[in-house]
Amino acid sequence: MRIEPSPDVIGATIHDADLTQPLSAADFARIETAFNARAVISFPRQHLDEAQLVAFAQRFGEVERIFLTHYAHPRHPEIMYVSNIRENGRDIGHADAGRVWHTDMSYTARPPRATLLYALEVPMENGVALGDTHFASAADAHDSLPAETQRRIANLRAIHQVAGRRARTGTGQGDQALRHEQPAVIHPVVRTHPYTSRKCLYVSEGECAGIEGMAADQALALIEELAERIVEPPFRHTHRWQVHDLLMWDNCTVQHLASFDYRWPQHRRLMQRVTVGGSAPV
Ligand code: OGA
Numbered sequence: 001m002r003i004e005p006s007p008d009v010i011g012a013t014i015h016d017a018d019l020t021q022p023l024s025a026a027d028f029a030r031i032e033t034a035f036n037a038r039a040v041i042s043f044p045r046q047h048l049d050e051a052q053l054v055a056f057a058q059r060f061g062e063v064e065r066i067f068l069t070h071y072a073h074p075r076h077p078e079i080m081y082v083s084n085i086r087e088n089g090r091d092i093g094h095a096d097a098g099r100v101w102h103t104d105m106s107y108t109a110r111p112p113r114a115t116l117l118y119a120l121e122v123p124m125e126n127g128v129a130l131g132d133t134h135f136a137s138a139a140d141a142h143d144s145l146p147a148e149t150q151r152r153i154a155n156l157r158a159i160h161q162v163a164g165r166r167a168r169t170g171t172g173q174g175d176q177a178l179r180h181e182q183p184a185v186i187h188p189v190v191r192t193h194p195y196t197s198r199k200c201l202y203v204s205e206g207e208c209a210g211i212e213g214m215a216a217d218q219a220l221a222l223i224e225e226l227a228e229r230i231v232e233p234p235f236r237h238t239h240r241w242q243v244h245d246l247l248m249w250d251n252c253t254v255q256h257l258a259s260f261d262y263r264w265p266q267h268r269r270l271m272q273r274v275t276v277g278g279s280a281p282v
């Protein structure tokens with residue numbers, strides 16, 4: 001197994017791992033160390049069945065059941081399909097997994113530690129893969145803030161709700177049903193990473209509806225300013241997919257964004273997605 005860090009502040013490729021086999025404690029420790037340090041890790045050329053995918057994810061913690069049950073794998077309720085493919089008049093998977101910068105399920109009390117995406121089909125055009133996934137380091141973004149800003153935001157808490165702001169602008173309509181099931185939650189604006197103790201900005205424009213005890217316009221302006229800081233070029237990393245890549249990311253350290261440069265029916269994208277449970281942000 002060879003761990004190759006990307007030239008960016010986040011990201012690493014782990015070569016020659018065979019995730020179909022149970023990992024030794026030593027190999028898993030190397031992978032987990034790389035994951036905590038680099039926040040986005042990819043394993044090219046994996047040939048995993050569903051049980052192997054879930055078993056690998058379980059090494060990182062408890063694998064969550066999918067609440068969007070209509071997109072869950074029929075026999076593996078921990079696996080959700082993310083896809084643009086339509087069969088018999090319906091989407092076979094979640095087709096809109098991230099049109100805006102976000103961190104997965106920040107609108108829940110205990111957002112996932114990690115999300116895994118396993119590529120079964122990757123859209124291509126003229127030999128180039130489409131549907132890149134973009135990442136940004138909320139830890140490096142925090143570190144880049146002036147000390148005075150870091151002090152000012154250190155103890156603030158933000159209100160997260162499914163498409164909290166997008167609902168108001170009309171672009172989060174599809175999430176209305178979800179909003180009823182998920183009441184707003186409050187998380188610190190600056191999280192301390194549970195494994196590395198790094199400070200990470202934890203706000204997003206899509207999901208953060210306000211800041212506790214702050215006037216709405218002031219709160220939204222601050223959320224916007226911090227969210228924009230996170231995605232500045234020095235903190236970015238992009239994953240260009242190849243079929244059979246397994247990619248995983250740390251939902252505390254990074255935010256991510258899907259690109260929608262592919263179209264059904266010319267292009268087919270099919271991913272299996274698993275989330276590993278996390279702790280309440282502190
Ligand atoms: C997700 C997600 C991005 C992508 O599955 O949570 O944001 O590129 N996916 O599919």
Ligand code: MN
Binds near residue numbers: 097098102256
């Ligand atoms: Mn996502």
